[in-house]
Amino acid sequence: MLENLGYKLKTLRVRNQLSRKQVAELVGVSVSTIGLYESNERLPSLPVLVKLACQYKTSVDYLLNIDTSDKNSLSLDGLTDKQIKALKMTAECFRNSN
Template sequence: MKKNRCEVFKMVSFGERLRLLREEQNFGQKEIGDLLSVSVSSIGKYESGERTPSPDTINKLADFFHVSADFLLGRSEVRESAEIILTRFNIGNGLPEEALKEFDEVKNYILHKYGKKQQS
């Protein structure tokens, strides 16, 4: 039985998430390294858990894969931050930080509420 993308990412480490995202988008380690100015060996060590990337590199990876840093670090199952979603739909321009936080809270509430119902 094939697992959906959400199931695959549950309970996996940073390195595993990085590898899954990279493979999902059909990139090799060298391509990611070249695009982010990180050595191939560093990408391999991140994926194997031998090395932890700097916060700057984590942010670059999150931006590159269009996911939140929290998702990449395994702190959230929500792939996209409120800012990414608002930008995608071109509705976040000029909104104050408080509005972005409220949008994020509403998004998380909806995902939590309906995610629970789907599991029942």
């Protein structure tokens, strides 16, 4: 389950064009700690994992390889903040229409 966590964290960091230093500052850990996460030598705490998921605009479920094939969930991976906001507003309209 966690064997791909480091790979995913590094891939997401590179894809977001961030340095280890930038990510470390954003989530409140040291640069060396980011390196340990990315090499699977250390696991992030839950609060740090949540911060990383938010920073990379992905879910903790994705990072941990948790199956979210539930038909009531929707992946926001790869969407911009503007697109996510539009989806949230659309969902809220549907909720309020009942």
